[in-house]
Amino acid sequence: MEQIIELLKSRESFVIAGHTAPDGDTIGSCLGLAMALGKLGKKVVVVLEPYAAKYRVIPGRKYLCRSSLETLKVDVFIALDCADTERLSAARALFDRAQTTVCIDHHETNAGFAKYNFIDPGASSTAEMVFGVIEALSPVIASGAKQSNLIDADIATAIYAGIVGDTGGFRYMSTGRSTMEVAARLMDTGIPFTDIYREMLLGHSFEAAKAFGLALGAAGQAMGGRIVYTHMTREMLVATGVDSSDMDSVVEYLMNTKGADVALFLYERHQSAKDAGAPEATSVDTARQHESVEERSDAATQAWISSTQPREDDSDTSSITTQRKIKVSMRSRGLHVGQIAASLGGGGHRLAAGCTMVGTIEDIMRQVLEILELELKAGDLC
Ligand SMILES: [Mn+2]
DSSP states (O other), rough: OOOHHHHHHHHOEEEEEOOOSSOOOHHHHHHHHHHHHHHOOOOOEEEOOOOGGGGGGSSGGGOOOOSOGGGGOSSEEEEOSSSGGGGGGGGHHHHHHOEEEEEOOOTTTTOOOOEEEEEOOTOOOOOOOOOHHHHHHSSOOOOOOOOOOOOOOHHHHHHHHHHHHHTTTTSTTTOOOOHHHHHHHTTTTTOOOOOHHIIIIIOOOOHHHHHHHHHHHOOEEEETTTTTEEEHHHHHHHHHHHOGGGGGHHHHHHSSSSSSSSSEEEOOOOOOOGGSSSSSOOTTTTOOOOOOOOOOOOOOOOOOHHHHSSOOSSSSSTTTOOOOEEEEEESSSSSSSSHHHHHHOOOOOOOOOEEEEEOOOOHHHHHHHHHHHHHHTTTTOO
């Protein structure tokens, strides 16, 4: 970390990027660090894919790159909250042509792909790590001052949003004593912490509430309730007029079912017409977009299917028996779903992970349920 601080102090021009389908931690970390470097008079550009409106509560959007990446000059490239170069997506080209590279991240799977790496799998979020970096960058703090003189309310809002995002609002096990201490320091700057929490975790549209009901209505249980699962077809999203990004909380809600060890949610990516052109976002664990093409199976349909959409005719507007790109989102109370997602070409964390597969919802549901049952029977809970 000392070397990184030295580098940030001595260099003048930075490009900061995060992982594809940016979440609160990615955006908060990138914009928070950008604002801090900007205050130090550095030239900073942040490269992020478009993201959901709920993250606009995070200040510092003026640092977002609006020009073509091809012409962007890259001196120091900083990757934040990104476990490997593949997940940098379009920013990967910038990483490749940078004079030097830095990586700050908390993903367990991060092998340290940059020249200078600060990886802490124990950290609640990259934002919490960035807080430490910004503090270390702060010009000498007047003796006795509790607060870093670089971290103002805007920077604090960005960092706080990142922590809130990755800890689910201080609910996950990743929340540590240090997380709460950092949060307390951030609150001292007068941030609108209830607004940040509400905007990022609670706020939803009426349409999303209706869609939520559809998804819960299609829920089923396996292994006597140890697995709770459901799905959302594009048709269900279209019928309610919502984006797939509005459905992030479904899997979390299922995970809170009493007796459940694992929650599984399959859904199709979809952007509603009203939001066409608006940024799309995905959940914390958005996995690498690796696709495994499934063979279509005629095996017996499971009982849950009958409770959902009517079986399709031969048209293209069918639902769970049409080959499509399906997002698989998993949450767990003990099972290492990160490993399972990785084996399916995705990734994520121990208790929250996902992947993207190509096939029909019914086939993928059967395949993933089978894996989860085997793993739960093996009893290898972490
Ligand atoms: Mn993160």
